[in-house]
Amino acid sequence: MKNKISKQVEELSKICLEYSGVHRNYSDEDLSNAMLILMEILLAKTHDKHRSKLNNEQLLTLVEELGKSMHQTVLLFSGVDLHKIYE
Numbered sequence: 001m002k003n004k005i006s007k008q009v010e011e012l013s014k015i016c017l018e019y020s021g022v023h024r025n026y027s028d029e030d031l032s033n034a035m036l037i038l039m040e041i042l043l044a045k046t047h048d049k050h051r052s053k054l055n056n057e058q059l060l061t062l063v064e065e066l067g068k069s070m071h072q073t074v075l076l077f078s079g080v081d082l083h084k085i086y087e
Contacts, residue, residue: 009037032085035074042066 002010043063050059075081 005040009041012037028080028085031074031078031080032082035070035082039067039070042070 043066046063046066047059050062054062071082
């Protein structure tokens with residue numbers, strides 16, 4: 001059974017697929033919101049994969065590195081510094 005968030009993510013992905021190939025102008029806030037969704041899921045999956053092998057301190061280090069890497073990737077490819085969006 002899917003949880004509420006999973007159902008909403010699925011619905012959003014269907015909408016995105018429906019309009020794939022069509023250029024849209026997204027705001028920096030749209031990018032930030034999309035990254036929050038991605039990070040929520042990615043962090044959960046990372047935790048599931050590594051929780052039996054790493055202690056809490058190691059997991060924290062891993063997810064901090066993941067966050068830094070995602071921040072740098074978004075900045076490199078979009079020019080958007082997600083840390084500055086809601087200053």
